[in-house]
Amino acid sequence: xxxxxxxxxxxxxxxxxxxxxxxxxxxxxxxxxxxxxxxxxxxxxxxxxxxxxxxxxxxxxxxxxxxxxxxxxxxxxxxxxxxxxxxxxxxxxxxxxxxxxxxxxxxxxxxxxxxxxxxxxxxxxxxxxxxxxxxxxxxxxxxxxxxxxxxxxxxxxxxxxxxxxxxxxxxxxxxxxxxxxxxxxxxxxxxxxxxxxxxxxxxxxxxxxxxxxxxxxxxxxxxxxxxxxxxxxxxxxxxxxxxxxxxxxxxxxxxxxxxxxxxxxxxxxxxxxxxxxxxxxxxxxxxxxxxxxxxxxxxxxxxxxxxxxxxxxxxxxxxxxxxxxxxxxxxxxxxxxxxxxxxxxxxxxxxxxxxxxxxxxxx
Numbered sequence: 001x002x003x004x005x006x007x008x009x010x011x012x013x014x015x016x017x018x019x020x021x022x023x024x025x026x027x028x029x030x031x032x033x034x035x036x037x038x039x040x041x042x043x044x045x046x047x048x049x050x051x052x053x054x055x056x057x058x059x060x061x062x063x064x065x066x067x068x069x070x071x072x073x074x075x076x077x078x079x080x081x082x083x084x085x086x087x088x089x090x091x092x093x094x095x096x097x098x099x100x101x102x103x104x105x106x107x108x109x110x111x112x113x114x115x116x117x118x119x120x121x122x123x124x125x126x127x128x129x130x131x132x133x134x135x136x137x138x139x140x141x142x143x144x145x146x147x148x149x150x151x152x153x154x155x156x157x158x159x160x161x162x163x164x165x166x167x168x169x170x171x172x173x174x175x176x177x178x179x180x181x182x183x184x185x186x187x188x189x190x191x192x193x194x195x196x197x198x199x200x201x202x203x204x205x206x207x208x209x210x211x212x213x214x215x216x217x218x219x220x221x222x223x224x225x226x227x228x229x230x231x232x233x234x235x236x237x238x239x240x241x242x243x244x245x246x247x248x249x250x251x252x253x254x255x256x257x258x259x260x261x262x263x264x265x266x267x268x269x270x271x272x273x274x275x276x277x278x279x280x281x282x283x284x285x286x287x288x289x290x291x292x293x294x295x296x297x298x299x300x301x302x303x304x305x306x307x308x309x310x311x312x313x314x315x316x317x318x319x320x321x322x323x324x325x326x327x328x329x330x331x332x333x334x335x336x337x338x339x340x341x342x343x344x345x346x347x348x349x350x351x352x353x354x355x356x357x358x359x360x361x362x363x
Contacts, residue, residue: 001035001075001358003028005115006105007098008080009041013226013233016276018257020083023166024115028078030169030351031358041082046070056100060107068108076358077105077112079138083165084118084296086135088127095127099134106137113140113357116163116350118296119148122155132156140357142350147299163350164304167279168343174285175265179250180218181326182264182281183209184272187225188293189312190237195293196312201273204291204312206244207319208271212326213247220250222263224277227253234274269329271322273312275300282306282339287332289325291318304342308332 005028008021025037038046049055049066059065071077079102088095105112114135122128135141135157143149143160152160189201209219221242223234235253242249254260261280264270270281273291278301281288290297290309298309310321325332 001032002073003032003035003037004046004071004074004077005037005039006077006079006101007041007082007085008039009043010039011044012041013228013230015224015226015254015257015260015280016274017082019167019170019276019280020080022257023169024078024080026169026171027115027166027347027350027354028076030347031355051101053097053100056097056104060100060104067104071105071108071110074110075361076354077110078115078354079105079112080115080166081117083144086114086117086131087120088122088124088131092124092126092130095130095134099130102134102137109361111139111357111360112137113354114138114142116142116144116166117148118145118300119143119157119160120151120155121295128155138357139360140353142353145296145299145303147295161349161353162303162346163353164343164346165276165279165300166350167276167283168304169347169350170261170283172261172265172284175262177268178266179220180268181212182220182222182252182267182270182286184224184270184274184277185221185234185238185241186273186291186293187223187234187237188232189273190240191231200318201312202241202244204318204322205241208322209241209245209249210247211319211323213245213249215323217326218250220252220263220267222252222254222260222277224260224272224274224280226255269326269332271326282336283343285336285340287329287336289322289332291322304346305335305339 005024009017010021059067122131141160142163144165149160149162221238223238225234227235264281265284270288272278278288278290292311
């Protein structure tokens with residue numbers, strides 16, 4: 001069995017994107033333990049030539065090409081769309097390019113399944129047309145939350161199977177805690193952005209940390225998007241937040257997905273504004289309090305039975321809400337076994353849909 005995971009990157013500086021890649025691979029291996037799994041995203045990947053928009057469009061109308069020959073060697077393509085790019089919130093162009101690749105896979109007769117991800121929204125008429133057409137070509141669609149599954153039905157893609165994020169497919173062992181509270185400081189939100197008021201986010205983080213330290217808690221800041229030339233990385237923000245607190249905090253900058261998961265596993269509690277920082281924590285058995293900035297957080301977490309989300313987009317004393325949840329740490333920890341049972345059931349459904357979709361070759 002040879003499987004291509006599309007639009008996930010095992011070497012991305014964003015450890016959430018790496019979690020999508022590793023999780024998709026682990027999900028494949030729950031069905032086919034000896035399967036060969038390769039990745040393709042923008043830039044480097046398994047493809048023999050660079051992936052360009054013009055090539056994707058042209059190859060749909062030719063019978064032979066390097067891309068078609070390459071794709072013919074796979075038994076299944078798992079289309080991950082970076083977790084939340086089956087939408088036009090990042091612009092129609094990204095949606096069009098990713099959808100063109102899916103059309104090429106379909107034209108080659110290779111089964112394609114949309115792996116567990118956020119579906120929608122499509123806010124433009126062109127986005128709606130592209131989304132519905134691309135989703136209609138898939139042999140299977142797996143939504144990672146109830147809102148996405150309902151959205152599929154609303155736009156006429158009524159074949160969506162409800163599961164959860166692939167991070168829960170990654171094998172893990174809960175380690176004995178060696179630190180108290182791990183806090184991810186998001187570079188996306190620390191700087192000016194289109195999601196929340198960055199000044200309010202900074203103030204909330206600083207107030208939460210000072211109050212927790214005053215209550216005797218020990219804090220460890222960590223990055224979940226590694227340092228790069230892009231402004232959207234956590235390393236400068238982690239360092240800036242540590243300086244702004246004015247009180248002792250540890251700082252941890254991981255170099256790999258495995259390191260950040262080990263770090264989360266060794267913590268009593270985790271706070272994060274990067275969704276996959278929270279999901280990495282929960283998937284290794286550490287209670288996590290999510291500081292949400294978008295639609296993708298709450299329905300996904302609620303769907304696995306986890307209610308501990310503070311939405312930064314809404315008014316209110318966010319620092320008080322977060323500190324109050326930290327004081328309920330024992331209650332959160334008691335709920336972890338039920339969460340594990342919930343996500344295992346979701347992952348079983350996702351694996352069954354992968355297997356069903358792979359059987360569609362030639363149909």
